[in-house]
Amino acid sequence: MRGHALDTALAEGEEGAPVLRELTQVVLDALTEGARERGGPLPCGGPEAVAAQVRRDGSLALPERGTGAVEALSSLVGAMARGAADPADPHCVGHLHCPPLAVAAAAELASAALNPSMDSWDQAPAATVIEEDVTDALAGLVYPRAPRPDALITSGGTESNLVALLLARERARAAGADTLQVVYGANAHHSVHRAAWTLGLPEPMVVECGAGRLEPAALDEALTAYTGAAPVLVVTTAGTTDEGVIDPLPELAEVAARHGAEMHVDAAYGGMLLFSDRHTRQLACLDSAVSVTLDMHKLGWQPVAAGILAVQDTRMLEHLAFEASYLNAGDDTQAGLPDLLHRSIRTTRRPDVLKIAVSLRALGRAGLGDLVDRCVSVAEEFAEAVTHHPDLRLRPGEVGISTVLFRPVAADELPSREGDELVAAVRRKLLTDGQAVLGRAWAVDESGDHRLWLKATLLNPQAGPTDLARVLKLVADAATTTRTTPRTRGEDR
Amino acid sequence: MRGHALDTALAEGEEGAPVLRELTQVVLDALTEGARERGGPLPCGGPEAVAAQVRRDGSLALPERGTGAVEALSSLVGAMARGAADPADPHCVGHLHCPPLAVAAAAELASAALNPSMDSWDQAPAATVIEEDVTDALAGLVYPRAPRPDALITSGGTESNLVALLLARERARAAGADTLQVVYGANAHHSVHRAAWTLGLPEPMVVECGAGRLEPAALDEALTAYTGAAPVLVVTTAGTTDEGVIDPLPELAEVAARHGAEMHVDAAYGGMLLFSDRHTRQLACLDSAVSVTLDMHKLGWQPVAAGILAVQDTRMLEHLAFEASYLNAGDDTQAGLPDLLHRSIRTTRRPDVLKIAVSLRALGRAGLGDLVDRCVSVAEEFAEAVTHHPDLRLRPGEVGISTVLFRPVAADELPSREGDELVAAVRRKLLTDGQAVLGRAWAVDESGDHRLWLKATLLNPQAGPTDLARVLKLVADAATTTRTTPRTRGEDR
Secondary structure (H helix, E strand, O other): OOHHHHHOOEOOOOOHHHHHHHHHHHHHHHHHHHHHHHOOOOOOOHHHHHHHHHOOOOOOOOOOOOOOHHHHHHHHHHHHHHOOOOOOOOOEEOOOOOOOEHHHHHHHHHHHHHOOOOOOHHHOHHHHHHHHHHHHHHHHHHOOOOOOOEEEEEOOHHHHHHHHHHHHHHHHHHOOOOOOEEEEEOOOOHHHHHHHHHOOOOOOEEEOOOOOOOOHHHHHHHHHHOOOOOOEEEEEEEOOOOOOOEOOHHHHHHHHHHOOOEEEEEOOOHHHHHHOOOOHHHHOOHHHOOEEEEEOOOOOOOOOOOEEEEEOOHHHHHHHOOOOHHHHOHHHHHOOOOOOHHHOOOOOOOOOHHHHHHHHHHHHHHHHHHHHHHHHHHHHHHHHHHHOOOOEEEOOOOOEOOEEEEEEHHHHOOOHHHHHHHHHHHHHHHHHOOOOEEEEEEEEOOOOOEEEEEEEEOOOOOOOHHHHHHHHHHHHHHHHHHHHOOOOOOOOO | OOHHHHHOOEOOOOOHHHHHHHHHHHHHHHHHHHHHHHOOOOOOOHHHHHHHHHOOOOOOOOOOOOOOHHHHHHHHHHHHHHOOOOOOOOOEEOOOOOOOEHHHHHHHHHHHHHOOOOOOHHHOHHHHHHHHHHHHHHHHHHOOOOOOOEEEEEOOHHHHHHHHHHHHHHHHHHOOOOOOEEEEEOOOOHHHHHHHHHOOOOOOEEEOOOOOOOOHHHHHHHHHHOOOOOOEEEEEEEOOOOOOOEOOHHHHHHHHHHOOOEEEEEOOOHHHHHHOOOOHHHHOOHHHOOEEEEEOOOOOOOOOOOEEEEEOOHHHHHHHOOOOHHHHOHHHHHOOOOOOHHHOOOOOOOOOHHHHHHHHHHHHHHHHHHHHHHHHHHHHHHHHHHHHOOOEEEOOOOOEOOEEEEEEHHHHOOOHHHHHHHHHHHHHHHHHOOOOEEEEEEEEOOOOOEEEEEEEEOOOOOOOHHHHHHHHHHHHHHHHHHHHOOOOOOOOO
């Protein structure tokens, strides 16, 4: 198909599939070519160079006349690929930013073409059923003993945590309280604080975490000191962003229960351990939480978004229920049309469930568990390799899930502030040179002091020992170069 | 590639493109076959039959061992396609649920494969630049005279409205107020009320709308009567969900300003009129709003999600700013790494901007404006056809954007309640028989009474006169059948 007809062709219907066949070839060619031009985990040169590269043919975000479907796909997909930080590259270990499975990415094409919207049955007849089955299965995995568990699909851990707090606020209100008091550890993800702010809740109580972990004694002390009238929701973490630490859930659940508080677990990172025979025991007592955040776009190899909020009892979701007569009129519901509005805080909603469903079915519980195990092993190998590297030092303590903290020995040889600056500069140098994406995290050293560490979050089950050794060499070399290059404070060159 | 290697292959990297090539063929075949098996705008039989069809090989949402990538894609994409409500079918006109452009759907494949996350530069180097250009262009379209307009990409109109209210609440707080008073017309989308609830704001003041439109005099009266201390945000609508009505923005802006209130416009549906030479004048004074909701997954032919929130001044977004040291540490920002956390209430965020960017570039302002004009024309033709149909009656008044309300004459011949029930039953019959997806809306008749109407939301620029005539015939026939079939109240059979 040529010209205007191709540009305005719809994705579905009779003409849809052949047009999509043609256009996806353009996309795949642009992806291949873009990756080749990039030639590494991320583009070289830093933000300004990347911006110039993207805009090399001028910023034509909204031209008066179009350039056509093929040109637009080719140029923009090409630009995005040339300038991508590729999570499938073993040197790209900076964040909880996973390389997606090809099978999941392919499913996204179907979601886009069929475009069901999950807010009413008559926009998503079959997608609704798939979502019901998948959320039932995931809820059952989190709450194997609960009679009526349920789960929602969300846009990510941030939305899951927001909805968890919203539901807790509404339970508190339904019980006659004015508001809800949120209590969390200093190791919690920032989205918990942000959710409390968004929801108009009082300032949360933050419990200090000496070693990156919420300690039961510290929680006990905080809850004992609390004299407010509002019911308390304790938010704990299974897999912190900085260190991959899993809070001691059984003990924390016991403390919370003793104080009459509910517990929510943010298991955005660690929740996938449920799939692993070897590691599931790290999540013992997860089901004592009223709600649990999971996120399959972290350790789950899904393209964003693939968030989940599991709740202990489906009746907890009643607080989200409302009627909008164009979507779930009472007589339609009575006549058997499903009412879906209590399944999200969004209205129109893409079928993120499809890629999850396809991945669960393609790999099964055991197959996904294997991938989890491989990432944990890769992290252990990485940590082991750091300990054997003369110029690098592993942070003392256990590897949290698949997160490894380390720093150049050179940083330890400097006064503490300069040492931390060196760590930050090494990270930025590797980014600017297009060599590696590493993360950064403040965490305590054996002395109890907070230090800045390089963070490797290993989510690529296919990374091998050679890949890892190369990352370590890059870091060591960058530390040498950065240290010997004259630099102004706060800048790496 | 075969077996296990294919199942666990990653979407990017060296092996990515060939695997995606193989798997997208499976997807496209399943889409084609599913559409053929469905053979109409939606599957037959209603919710139970569709559920049985999806589960015909058993509910295997989470098997212990996987079935492999090809089987999983083939079976689940097939099931979703067989059981889809296809917005590209001209008989599918129930909702603001658009048929996506093939070019936009193809772009989604690249987004899924590259999987950039928009919360930090080092997860999305080039995608960040594309988002900046597109949001600048869209902000400039909404606010052509503002010196520093800006726009955020959101998950849809619901999130846009939520963020608009959140920003207004924070402006109120920054000015020393305790809270914000939201005032809106009864014609506003339910998400405005839900946002106020989510944010912990006081119960909004709802201004009655006699004829589906927020009248300046009624707003003036409400604001005059308001004696509270909290600053007021007036929410108006450009394109109501039920009737496609555009509130009289210039007059409402004047009333709001006279009372010292700010105005937000929910133009989720109507905002795309900005692209049209013929219809842009309906949005005169849009830029007197502090913020504007747009939604390109409605009249914009994007797969969900493609929401936008435009703001008059980029400094308004400072209220979303915060620091999370792993994403936007101060020294990284100082060294030139962009800080993106004030661009969303989400953290991890998919690059919904890519498909928008590709569509804007492929079609240009004029090309998208043409599609808008065609949808408006299709709606006018549909309305015209209704007036000539002996068994159907058009709702008196103008066609709102591309929304047409009508009902069978047979419904008018019944007592009002039974007439409304007939309308609802006709809609359900067409759904159950898999013949058409029509919407429903309560709206006033010439008598001033509220009646239930069938709603056609015409978002398919390729629908022609023959398609529309067929929809009308289906409705007329269904009204005859439904009326003569014995039925219990509230059920259609």
